[in-house]
Amino acid sequence: MTGGGVDSSVVVVGAGVAGASTVQALRRRGHTGPIVVLGAESTGPYERPPLAKGYLRGDEDASTLASPTSQLEGVAWHLGSSVIGTDLDAQWVMDEHGDRHSFDHLVVATGATPRRLNLPFGTLTLRTVSDANELKARLTPGAQLVVVGGGFLGFEVAATARQLGVEVTVVELSSQPFADRLGARAAGALLALHCAHGVRIEAGTRVIDGERRGDGAVIELANGETLDADVVLESVGAVPDLSWLTSAGLEQESGLLCNQYCEAAPGVWAVGDAARFWHSGYARYVRLEHRTNASEQAAAVAAGILGKRNRYAPVPFVWTDHYDTRIQIAGAIAAVGLGVVDHHDNGAWVETFHQSGDLVGGVAWRAIKEFQSCRRDLLARAREWPDVDPPTS
Amino acid sequence: MKVEIERERCISSGNCVLVSPNVFDQDDHAIVRLHTDTVDEPDVASVEEAVEGCPAAAISIT
Known part of the structure; x- marks a missing residue:
């Protein structure tokens, strides 16, 4: 078992917000060891959600997207440097320049790349x-x-x-x-x-x-x-970017399969869009391509690296913006059927969904503040979730 | 304790309001704003939780 000391060496593969948030959470929790971050893109970590909205519209520029984490001390950022292979037993990854980076802990934060349909004409995708x-x-x-x-x-x-x-x-x-x-x-x-x-x-x-x-x-x-x-x-979804891990013998099922602590193997952790983790409250594997998940899961992974493993069982939360309307979604939404609607001023409303009488999810339409109580109720419910262990194979 | 926010960094998750509604608020665009920049004892723990839980690291305390 890899040590969980504050001075352990960490390699983070992926310099998006999931990787960057992991680095930040490590430092905030007292980690002092060397950290190397390898990112395929030439830019440092930045917020992706505005790319379809404010940035595309011209309201925001690249400087407002940038994450402040790139300024953290004692972190070696290797940008424009894809990882092409790894040896988990020997505990190193190799970048495209042939350089090896050794680790006590490896954080898989490579995110996902847009799925393509191979259409017979030119198309664009939107990720970067x-x-x-x-x-x-x-x-x-x-x-x-x-x-x-x-x-x-x-x-x-x-x-x-x-x-x-x-x-x-x-x-x-x-x-x-x-x-x-x-x-x-x-x-x-x-x-x-x-x-x-x-x-x-x-x-x-x-x-x-x-x-x-x-x-x-x-x-x-x-x-x-x-x-x-x-x-x-x-825009037909994204596929986790894990080709560099193929030789490592870890289980992949559209996402790096990991346990309830976000650990795929001793000392190997997954965070963000690339992770398919065991959700002990929902008793199933989930992959959450949500901005909030990237940083919440990062905090869980950082705690795990420091030897304080906690089950990561979040209430999923995501929002989406269209014109002047924000829609927020929390918890599990029933694919069919209707929930209970609370109407508010100016056409805003919150719909809540229940199973066996228990609140399981909610959707808010232009009801940013009104949704907070639903989110709080869902978090309170989540504290009563049973801790179901992943299936053993 | 003093709390500071960087509104231009805020990504509008509302996590701070969720854990510390006495101190944090959101404008019509869901961007953070403060009810107060001075935090008294009953709210200290929740503000610390908000700092920890901010996905954009837009909150700091002194």
Whole structure:
């Protein structure tokens, strides 16, 4: 078993907010050992959620996205330096320049990369600040944007594009976009909001063919429609970036499988979008691609490295912004059925979902403050969750 | 104890209001603002929790 001393050496692979938050939590909790952070991107840690919103709209620039963690003392940041392999027994990782970095503890924080559909024409994705710059340059007033994949990211970009005067069509495979994430009521309200802002929504269909035309494309859908696009964004989810770990023999199942302490093997920890961890309250493995999870899980991993392992069983919390509307989601949302709605001023409302009489989740529509009591109730409930151990294989 | 916030760093998670509603508040855009910058004993522990739980490290205490 690897030691949990404050002077242990830590290598963090991934310089996004999950990795950076781990570094920050380690230092805050008294860790004094050497820390090396290896990041594939040439920039230091930064906030990704604004890339689809304020940054894309031009309200925010790169300096407001940057995380202050890059200024922490005694941390060696190797940016623009992907990790290509590791030997867990010998306790080192190798970067693309062939340099080895030894560790007592390894933190896997490589995040995820956009899934691609291999469409027969050029498409953009949105994950990095450089992706956002490329997209931004193409979103000129009057341009026609087709968004393939109508999840949070795709529709957030749709909203921003409308604000920039761009014509937008969203193509989504599900006939009920958002229903599994928001419940039927908020999903319906969100789609209506986008329709009211002039977004064309082609739901329950998919791209079956198309070809490049100029810088854009002509796109054929399974429902018989044809779309002209000046720019196409693919937003069909992201795949954990773990290829560098393939040789390590650790279990992967769209995410590095780890226990309730976020530990994949002794001294090997996973945090953020790359981690599929055992949630002892929900009694299942989960992977949470949420901004808040990145930093909360980072705190749990830092505690674990310092020998104070605690079960990590968060109440998931995420929000999404469209035009002037914020939707917040906490806990587990029923994919079908409706919850109990509390109406507030100015069209705001909070819907709560129950199972066997117990509160399990909530959705808030333009109800930022009103949602706090629901979040508090969910956290109180979570304190009564049973601690279910992961299955042994 | 004094509490300081960096509003431009705030990512609007509302975690601080969640744990320490006497001290922290959010504006209409969910960005943090303070009810007070002076924290008395009953709220000290919750403000420390807010510092720890801020995903953007936008809160500091002196």
